[in-house]
Amino acid sequence: MKLITLAKTVILIVALSVSFQVIADRTLLNVSYDPTREFYQEYNKAFIKDWKEKTGEDVQIQQSHGGAGKQARAVIDGLEADVLTLALSYDIDQIAAKTGKLDKSWQKRLPNNSAPYTSTIVFLVRKGNPKGVTDWTDLVKEGVAVITPNPKTSGGARYNYLAAWAFAEKKYGNKEAAKDFVKKLYKNVPILDSGARGSTTTFVQRGIGDVLLAWENEAFLAVNQLGPDQFDIIVPQTSILAETPVTVLDKVAEKSGTRDLAEAYLNHLYSPVGQKLAAKYYYRPFKPEFADPKDLARFPKLERVSVDEIFGGWEKAQATHFADGGTFDEIYAPQ
Amino acid sequence: MPQSHIMPGFRPAISFTLVYLSLIVLIPLSAMLLKTFQLSWDEFWAILTNQRVIASFRVTFVSALSAAAVAGIFGFIIAWTLVRYPFPGKRLFDALIDLPFALPTAVAGIVLATIYQPNGVIGKLVLAVFGVQIAYKPLGIVFAMIFIGLPFVVRTIEPVLQEFDTAMEEAAASLGANRLQTFIKVILPNILPAALTGFALAFARAVGEYGSVIFIAGNMPYISEIVPLLIITKLEQYDYAGATAIGLVMLILSFILLLLINLLQGWLRRRNGQL
Numbered sequence: 001m002k003l004i005t006l007a008k009t010v011i012l013i014v015a016l017s018v019s020f021q022v023i024a025d026r027t028l029l030n031v032s033y034d035p036t037r038e039f040y041q042e043y044n045k046a047f048i049k050d051w052k053e054k055t056g057e058d059v060q061i062q063q064s065h066g067g068a069g070k071q072a073r074a075v076i077d078g079l080e081a082d083v084l085t086l087a088l089s090y091d092i093d094q095i096a097a098k099t100g101k102l103d104k105s106w107q108k109r110l111p112n113n114s115a116p117y118t119s120t121i122v123f124l125v126r127k128g129n130p131k132g133v134t135d136w137t138d139l140v141k142e143g144v145a146v147i148t149p150n151p152k153t154s155g156g157a158r159y160n161y162l163a164a165w166a167f168a169e170k171k172y173g174n175k176e177a178a179k180d181f182v183k184k185l186y187k188n189v190p191i192l193d194s195g196a197r198g199s200t201t202t203f204v205q206r207g208i209g210d211v212l213l214a215w216e217n218e219a220f221l222a223v224n225q226l227g228p229d230q231f232d233i234i235v236p237q238t239s240i241l242a243e244t245p246v247t248v249l250d251k252v253a254e255k256s257g258t259r260d261l262a263e264a265y266l267n268h269l270y271s272p273v274g275q276k277l278a279a280k281y282y283y284r285p286f287k288p289e290f291a292d293p294k295d296l297a298r299f300p301k302l303e304r305v306s307v308d309e310i311f312g313g314w315e316k317a318q319a320t321h322f323a324d325g326g327t328f329d330e331i332y333a334p335q
Numbered sequence: 336m337p338q339s340h341i342m343p344g345f346r347p348a349i350s351f352t353l354v355y356l357s358l359i360v361l362i363p364l365s366a367m368l369l370k371t372f373q374l375s376w377d378e379f380w381a382i383l384t385n386q387r388v389i390a391s392f393r394v395t396f397v398s399a400l401s402a403a404a405v406a407g408i409f410g411f412i413i414a415w416t417l418v419r420y421p422f423p424g425k426r427l428f429d430a431l432i433d434l435p436f437a438l439p440t441a442v443a444g445i446v447l448a449t450i451y452q453p454n455g456v457i458g459k460l461v462l463a464v465f466g467v468q469i470a471y472k473p474l475g476i477v478f479a480m481i482f483i484g485l486p487f488v489v490r491t492i493e494p495v496l497q498e499f500d501t502a503m504e505e506a507a508a509s510l511g512a513n514r515l516q517t518f519i520k521v522i523l524p525n526i527l528p529a530a531l532t533g534f535a536l537a538f539a540r541a542v543g544e545y546g547s548v549i550f551i552a553g554n555m556p557y558i559s560e561i562v563p564l565l566i567i568t569k570l571e572q573y574d575y576a577g578a579t580a581i582g583l584v585m586l587i588l589s590f591i592l593l594l595l596i597n598l599l600q601g602w603l604r605r606r607n608g609q610l
Contacts, residue, residue, distance in 0.1 A: 069571040076573075094573050150554060152568045191471050192554045194564065201445075207454045208471075323572060329387065332556040 027060040028261055031081035033068040033155065034197055035218050036244075039281035040085070046277065047268050051261070059261060067195045068155035075099070075249070082253045082262045085246045087155040089113070090314035092247055101251035115243040116269035117283035120304050121156075121163040123234040124203065124212040124219045131210045135236045136167040139211060140184040147209035148189055149199045151322055156196035158322060160213040163240035165321075166305040170238060183331040204231075215242070217282035220298070241304035244283075364586070370579040382580050387556055388565060394473060395562040396588070399541035402480030407534040409481075410488025411526070417489070418496040432489050435482055440546030447479055448551040471553030476561060479547045484537030491533035495526060524607050528600045535596040542589050 032040060044061040051059055064071065064081070072091035075081050076098045084092055089107055096104050107114045125133050131144050139146050149157040161182065168181035191208065193199040196218065203212035204222055211234075214222070219233050246266050253259040268274050272290040279291035288296055311317035321327045371379065382388060417429055435443065451458040452470040462468055469475050499522070507517040545563040552559045562585050569578035 073570060073573070098573065150568075153564075153571045190553070192556075194549055194554065194567065198550070206449065206452050208452065318572075324385070324569075324574075324577075329556070333386070334557055 025058050025060050026256075026258055026261055027062060028082045028258055028265060029062045029064065029080060030083045030085055030265070031064045031071050031075055031079060032085040033071060033087040033244075034065055034195070035156075035215055035221070036085060037063070037065050038221070039217075039277065039283065042281070043269070043274060043277050046273050047265055050268060050273065051264065061265070067153075069153065075101075080252045080256070081249050082256065082258045083246065083265055084249055085244070087242070087244055088158065088314060089243065089245045090318055091155065092245060093315065095249070099251075101249050102247060103250065106247045107245060109247065110266060111270060112286045113243050114245040114247055115286065116246060116266075116274060117244065117278035117285050118304075119242040119244060119283055120216050120239045120302065121159050121213055121242065122216045122219050122239065123236065124214050124222060125210065125232050125234055127230050127232060129232055129234065133211055133234055136164060136181075136185075136238070137171075139164070139188065140181060141188075144188055144211060145190050145209040146185060146188045146211045146213065147191065147193075147199050147203045148213040149196055150192040150194055151328055153194045154196055154199075156215055156218075157199075157213075158317075159215075159240050159242050161321065161328065162307060162311060162317060163213075163238075163305075166240055166310045167236065167238045169310060170305070179327060179331065182327075186331055216284075216299075220282040235300040235302050238303045238305060241306040243306070367579050367583060367586075370576055371583050373576040374580055378576075379580050382577050383584055387560070388562075388581060390557040391560045391562045391565045392585075392588075394476065394558070394560060395542060395585075398473060398476040398480055398561070399538050402477045402484055402541050403534045403538035405477070406481050406484040406488050406537045407530055410485050410533055410537075411492055411530055413485075414489045414492035414496055418493060432486050435486050440483065440544065441550070443482060444479060444547035444550030447482060447547065448475070451475060451478060451551065470551045471559070473552075473559050475551040475553065476548050476559060479551050480537075480541035480544060483544055483547055484541050487536035487540060488530070488533030491536065492526060492529050495529040499525060524603070528603050528607075531596055531600045531603070535593055535600075538596075539589055539593060542585065 030040060030044075040063055044063070048059055048061065051057060064074075064079070066074075068087035068091050072086060072095055075084065075095050084095070086092055092102075092106060093104070096102050096106060110116070112118075123133060123139075125131070131141075132138065133144065138144065148160045151157040151161045164185050165178050165182050168178040169175060172178060172181070191199075191202055193202055196215065199212060200214065200218060200222060203209050204226060212219075216233075219231075223231050223233060246269060248259065248262040248266060250259075253262045269278070270286065275285040275287050275290035276292060276295075279285045279288070279295040282298070284299055285291045307314055307317055311320070319326070374382070413432065417425065417432075448455075448470050450456050451461075453459065453462055453468055455470070458469055467474065469478055503521055503525075504517055507521045512520065543563065545561070545567070548561055549564060552561060552564075554560055554564060562581060566578045566581050569575075569581065
């Protein structure tokens with residue numbers, strides 16, 4: 001009997017403390033894409049501390065990571081994200097269009113097209129660069145195997161494709177030549193993985209291919225984690241400006257009463273603390289003056305072309321290049 | 336509906352079956368059908384006659400059929416070995432058969448790709464000896480499908496073999512049949528319906544398989560792209576109706592094939608005088 005009473009008491013105490021926890025702490029769900037995992041782990045700690053100092057409130061932040069498209073679909077299907085930090089604005093546009101949970105003009109709400117940090121696409125090659133790859137033109141040479149995921153299933157791969165296209169269109173001056181160039185490039189691609197992490201595995205673990213087209217921060221992480229004696233990063237002269245936007249999902253934040261918190265969370269990304277951390281995790285900060293100069297020195301200079309500039313925005317780029325029957329399908333069509 | 340049944344509990348049993356089938360199978364499938372109805376007939380037809388879609392259907396069904404055939408033959412040999420011969424470690428071996436059921440398919444795919452890729456342990460050997468590359472080619476798809484299909488064949492044939500009366504074999508032998516004749520005329524006809532069930536299960540599983548195939552296929556359009564990947568591709572473009580349209584056709588094709596196999600099975604049973 002005594003044992004049962006004891007058990008009841010314990011259960012009561014646990015239940016009470018759990019429910020207190022729920023009442024006491026507000027929780028923010030940040031839905032993000034794959035390569036931001038390490039960055040947000042550290043950023044969340046910094047933000048929670050800062051928020052506690054400013055307001056005295058304890059908050060919790062939950063993270064969800066996955067392929068950008070998959071994450072956006074989860075939100076469309078009802079995942080209640082307070083904050084979105086995705087790889088490309090097109091996915092957030094789609095959430096706005098399909099759910100109406102945020103305003104269509106969301107990208108104007110925060111500075112720099114709502115991108116507190118940006119990235120670009122670089123080449124990862126094997127140590128010593130045995131194939132002598134220095135720029136995009138080397139990728140279409142015979143005997144060079146290029147690893148990049150399928151742009152129809154991967155956001156990162158879309159940046160890879162657009163970067164190659166932007167380079168060619170600038171160099172050769174017209175779209176026909178650009179299409180020809182991209183077609184030649186994809187002739188050198190032996191495997192189209194479905195996501196960026198899959199391609200990295202193919203290149204790094206399986207030892208397949210000579211060049212991996214990768215997010216700059218992923219390339220740095222690969223080199224750091226697997227030893228600088230195995231890979232080199234090659235930065236082409238021109239590449240794409242990858243704007244990785246962040247926003248509040250208004251309807252969800254209002255419903256769960258987290259709007260102030262969500263806005264503070266995103267604004268803090270633009271603060272010296274957020275900018276410094278972004279640079280630490282190999283994202284190019286919007287305000288480099290806040291970053292550690294040592295971190296900044298790791299980013300080589302290159303010309304970054306924006307999607308808006310060459311392709312007239314994501315909506316158009318998606319329709320022309322990646323929709324069914326678009327240019328990407330055409331370059332693979334049997335002759 | 337009959338007033339009373341010989342077996343008790345007909346009403347609760349049939350109600351339970353209907354509710355269960357509706358919740359788990361019928362309602363989700365009708366939702367899929369409804370989504371497809373958002374498309375006009377022309378749009379539906381345009382999606383299905385797209386060259387790339389047709390190519391992926393060919394890749395998927397050809398691979399799944401060959402994989403099920405290979406799994407059928409090897410599964411039979413394995414089941415035969417497990418039932419008929421005593422050998423050390425038999426229990427362990429028997430348990431190993433079910434591993435593909437338990438393993439997350441993505442893990443299976445990554446492991447298979449690692450081993451069969453051109454620089455992998457087996458892949459390197461096969462490439463050197465036979466000049467054939469397995470992973471990242473259509474052949475890789477077949478390998479992954481065999482892996483996930485094999486347990487279905489073994490587990491459907493095993494019980495039939497266990498129950499198989501050896502007296503029939505003895506009778507055949509005493510009537511003067513040699514070993515080959517006994518196998519072809521006595522054993523095989525009795526095993527065939529079960530083998531076909533195993534084949535059908537392996538095939539159905541292979542057609543819908545995504546996780547393990549995706550890592551080993553190479554996913555080149557027109558060459559090694561499977562139907563489930565095209566469905567994912569459509570979803571990535573937020574084309575829900577297009578994705579369900581392909582899914583629906585895949586379902587219908589699989590259903591027709593499974594129905595044919597079932598009919599064949601029934602015919603074989605009747606021919607052998609079983610019920």
